[in-house]
Amino acid sequence: xxxxxxxxxxxxxxxxxxxxxxxxxxxxxxxxxxxxxxxxxxxxxxxxxxxxxxxxxxxxxxxxxxxxxxxxxxxxxxxxxxxxxxxxxxxxxxxxxxxxxxxxxxxxxxxxxx
Amino acid sequence: xxxxxxxxxxxxxxxxxxxxxxxxxxxxxxxxxxxxxxxxxxxxxxxxxxxxxxxxxxxxxxxxxxxxxxxxxxxxxxxxxxxxxxxxxxxxxxxxxxxxxxxxxxxxxxxxx
Numbered sequence: 001x002x003x004x005x006x007x008x009x010x011x012x013x014x015x016x017x018x019x020x021x022x023x024x025x026x027x028x029x030x031x032x033x034x035x036x037x038x039x040x041x042x043x044x045x046x047x048x049x050x051x052x053x054x055x056x057x058x059x060x061x062x063x064x065x066x067x068x069x070x071x072x073x074x075x076x077x078x079x080x081x082x083x084x085x086x087x088x089x090x091x092x093x094x095x096x097x098x099x100x101x102x103x104x105x106x107x108x109x110x111x112x113x114x
Numbered sequence: 115x116x117x118x119x120x121x122x123x124x125x126x127x128x129x130x131x132x133x134x135x136x137x138x139x140x141x142x143x144x145x146x147x148x149x150x151x152x153x154x155x156x157x158x159x160x161x162x163x164x165x166x167x168x169x170x171x172x173x174x175x176x177x178x179x180x181x182x183x184x185x186x187x188x189x190x191x192x193x194x195x196x197x198x199x200x201x202x203x204x205x206x207x208x209x210x211x212x213x214x215x216x217x218x219x220x221x222x223x224x225x226x227x
Binding site for chain 2: 004033035042043044045056058059091092093101102103104105106107108
């Protein structure tokens with residue numbers, strides 16, 4: 001069974017550009033989560049999808065970040081326009097159950113904004 | 115959400131048992147204790163979860179005393195491949211806070227030959 005897959009693995013963009021990160025959860029996992037670790041900080045929660053609905057987006061830092069999960073399968077996280085402080089590693093995770101602390105993480109996308 | 119405190123780093127040698135203790139003094143009645151492992155350039159990986167007493171799986175054991183204000187992750191006979199960051203998390207049972215999974219700084223475990 002394929003795990004959580006994230007694309008791209010690395011992305012280097014200039015400040016002001018747009019970047020879209022993609023996450024393919026494990027098949028059948030209705031719950032999809034985005035996290036990120038910015039330089040020197042801890043891994044922080046961004047948002048949680050249940051199927052295609054946003055269950056909790058309290059961790060989204062500002063309106064430059066837009067997450068979608070049309071059709072309840074894969075998800076995208078768009079940053080527009082990107083700022084230097086957005087650099088970091090963005091993790092996606094998925095789980096079959098909603099009320100669980102056990103989830104499968106992807107390998108992450110390393111975003112560098114220059 | 116309860117704050118967790120764990121050592122920043124630990125060193126061990128192959129074949130030894132490693133115990134990583136995490137304190138969570140403000141743990142609430144319906145909080146669960148979870149441990150994740152993270153290798154470089156990978157996402158965190160779930161290791162074990164518990165509520166009280168002792169839990170064991172094929173990877174580790176988790177010891178939780180009666181007051182639940184701390185927990186100890188025990189890794190038996192570590193190998194070089196166990197070198198990783200280990201995170202202790204306290205997660206509220208029920209409600210949307212399950213989604214947040216608050217990660218702290220973690221413990222960097224280095225296993226030496």
